[in-house]
Amino acid sequence: MSRFQKILRGVVLFIGAVAFLFPFYYMIIGSLQTAPDPTIAGAFPNPANITGENYTAINDRINLFQGLLNSGIFTGGVLLGTLVFGVLVGYALAVLQWRGRGVTFALALLVQVVPFQLLMVPLYVLIARDYGLSDNYLGMILPFAINSTAVIIFRQYFLQLPKELFEAARIDGAGEFAVLRRIALPLVRPALITVVLLTFIGPWNEFLWPFLITKEAGLQPLAVSLANYISNVAATAANPFGATLAGAAVLAGPVVVLFIVFQRYFISTDIGSGVKG
Amino acid sequence: MTTLIENPPRPVSRTRRILGRNPLGLLFSAPYLVFVIAVFAYPLIYSVWISFHDFFFTAPGFEADRPFVGLTNYLTAFQDPAVIRSFGNVGIFLLINVPLTVVLSLLLASGLNRIVHFRTFLRVAYYVPYVTASVAVVAIWLFLFNGDGLVNTVLGPLAPDPSWLINSTWAMPTIAFFVTWKQLGFYILLYLAALQGIPKELYESASTDGAGPIRSFFSVTVPGVRPATVLVLLVSTVTGANLFTEPYLLTGGGGPDGASASPVLIMYQKGLQQGQPDVAAAIGVVLVILVLVIALLQNRFAGGRD
Numbered sequence: 001m002s003r004f005q006k007i008l009r010g011v012v013l014f015i016g017a018v019a020f021l022f023p024f025y026y027m028i029i030g031s032l033q034t035a036p037d038p039t040i041a042g043a044f045p046n047p048a049n050i051t052g053e054n055y056t057a058i059n060d061r062i063n064l065f066q067g068l069l070n071s072g073i074f075t076g077g078v079l080l081g082t083l084v085f086g087v088l089v090g091y092a093l094a095v096l097q098w099r100g101r102g103v104t105f106a107l108a109l110l111v112q113v114v115p116f117q118l119l120m121v122p123l124y125v126l127i128a129r130d131y132g133l134s135d136n137y138l139g140m141i142l143p144f145a146i147n148s149t150a151v152i153i154f155r156q157y158f159l160q161l162p163k164e165l166f167e168a169a170r171i172d173g174a175g176e177f178a179v180l181r182r183i184a185l186p187l188v189r190p191a192l193i194t195v196v197l198l199t200f201i202g203p204w205n206e207f208l209w210p211f212l213i214t215k216e217a218g219l220q221p222l223a224v225s226l227a228n229y230i231s232n233v234a235a236t237a238a239n240p241f242g243a244t245l246a247g248a249a250v251l252a253g254p255v256v257v258l259f260i261v262f263q264r265y266f267i268s269t270d271i272g273s274g275v276k277g
Numbered sequence: 278m279t280t281l282i283e284n285p286p287r288p289v290s291r292t293r294r295i296l297g298r299n300p301l302g303l304l305f306s307a308p309y310l311v312f313v314i315a316v317f318a319y320p321l322i323y324s325v326w327i328s329f330h331d332f333f334f335t336a337p338g339f340e341a342d343r344p345f346v347g348l349t350n351y352l353t354a355f356q357d358p359a360v361i362r363s364f365g366n367v368g369i370f371l372l373i374n375v376p377l378t379v380v381l382s383l384l385l386a387s388g389l390n391r392i393v394h395f396r397t398f399l400r401v402a403y404y405v406p407y408v409t410a411s412v413a414v415v416a417i418w419l420f421l422f423n424g425d426g427l428v429n430t431v432l433g434p435l436a437p438d439p440s441w442l443i444n445s446t447w448a449m450p451t452i453a454f455f456v457t458w459k460q461l462g463f464y465i466l467l468y469l470a471a472l473q474g475i476p477k478e479l480y481e482s483a484s485t486d487g488a489g490p491i492r493s494f495f496s497v498t499v500p501g502v503r504p505a506t507v508l509v510l511l512v513s514t515v516t517g518a519n520l521f522t523e524p525y526l527l528t529g530g531g532g533p534d535g536a537s538a539s540p541v542l543i544m545y546q547k548g549l550q551q552g553q554p555d556v557a558a559a560i561g562v563v564l565v566i567l568v569l570v571i572a573l574l575q576n577r578f579a580g581g582r583d
Binding site for chain 1: 295296297298299300301302303305306308309310312313316317319320321323324327334335385388389391392394395397398399400401402403404405406407408409410411412413414415416417418419420421423425426427429430431458461462466490511512515518519521522525526529530541544545548549554557558561562564565568
């Protein structure tokens with residue numbers, strides 16, 4: 001490849017990256033504008049048109065702190081379920097020999113292509129009507145409780161550990177659970193971070209399910225309350241775009257920061273193997 | 278060799294014969310298996326059952342009579358022009374979104390795979406929309422694409438009238454472009470993983486045979502990532518068929534006049550807002566069957582014979 005072609009490739013990738021990042025930059029700019037300025041000049045910070053008022057305006061309507069807390073509980077519950085039970089299955093699939101292992105692995109792959117929306121009606125009937133878990137954190141968490149991609153990633157990592165390690169511990173009389181906790185788990189710490197990142201973005205960003213299951217505003221995750229604001233209230237606000245963008249910035253902030261800080265754990269090979277099996 | 282150590286000759290107990298060498302594996306997996314049955318397997322079957330019965334919401338604990346009604350729910354659903362239209366809409370969506378996703382993510386991934394400088398910055402830039410909540414990015418797009426938003430200001434007289442999201446021709450394509458942009462980072466990630474698996478020697482020998490970069494892209498890269506392409510096709514089709522948040526928020530519930538309504542949006546409106554879960558379940562079953570057919574066709578034509 002010639003030097004010219006290499007430079008051209010770099011330039012194209014850079015222009016693409018700008019197209020991907022610009023909307024986020026524009027979100028911050030828009031959330032700080034006193035009056036929305038859709039002109040080209042409005043895409044640059046203008047000291048005469050900067051205010052923090054949009055953040056207070058959105059906070060008056062949808063209590064950002066409560067929204068963040070609800071999103072946090074929803075996400076935390078899913079993370080807990082995935083880390084505890086996902087590690088157990090991942091270990092059983094990679095290390096132990098038991099009947100049903102192949103079927104369980106196939107299920108974990110299959111589950112990832114089942115469209116959640118097909119399950120929308122029956123899950124709503126079961127969880128909201130039969131179990132009475134609407135407006136309840138447990139009802140929110142239940143359908144996402146164990147992330148199947150995480151199960152596959154754990155399996156992949158445990159498979160890479162040398163078998164001799166486990167054998168040695170077993171000969172020393174360690175039970176299977178102790179082998180998992182004291183030997184296997186400390187060795188797959190990077191997998192834990194990858195899984196936390198990957199699992200985090202699911203429930204934190206999820207809209208449809210918590211939207212169906214929570215009617216009480218005090219229990220809604222931020223994505224749901226912001227969406228309700230966009231579809232119902234925004235029309236009556238003084239600066240609807242500013243307030244909506246301020247809410248969007250608060251919703252996007254934690255994930256984007258978390259992702260940038262830990263981006264080196266978001267490695268293509270791990271997640272690729274997780275999806276492909 | 279190691280089998281000697283881990284398998285000292287001793288009588289195999291009966292539980293071990295039935296459950297395998299480490300019955301503990303089943304115990305470790307039990308919570309996950311219960312989860313899969315409760316949240317995926319049972320609801321899946323229940324969904325099909327609902328679609329063949331006269332089903333309505335009742336108070337918890339109240340046992341209602343739910344007679345078998347055959348294909349009535351399916352007929353009710355597909356005699357409604359709004360339902361037919363939503364399937365057409367998602368068809369338009371998939372025709373734009375899926376090919377665009379495959380082409381762009383493969384091109385960008387093969388570019389990113391070879392770049393040396395600013396590698397981290399560039400990758401992070403492409404992943405950021407994927408990790409961000411749809412609801413948050415929808416807010417930005419509403420600001421960018423509204424009647425006198427920045428996009429129309431830049432385009433000036435070239436801007437469509439009425440504007441993008443309230444224009445019945447442009448609403449669905451705009452949503453398709455939006456979702457492509459939003460999800461692209463994930464597919465780039467899949468292709469980057471696949472590209473690691475192509476041996477460098479293949480590129481070297483292609484180059485000694487006189488193949489330029491374009492030729493080696495088509496004869497080495499494209500066949501080399503074929504399993505990933507099959508996966509990208511499948512995942513983007515399934516994701517596209519599940520379209521809900523974008524038409525719900527970007528076009529105020531599938532507007533203008535149903536031009537951007539998706540089947541899942543109609544399922545929500547019919548099933549949960551209008552109290553016809555049986556009709557919604559029937560739409561869901563048809564949607565999944567169509568997705569399966571598309572996936573099989575894709576596998577047939579893109580999967581090759583390996």
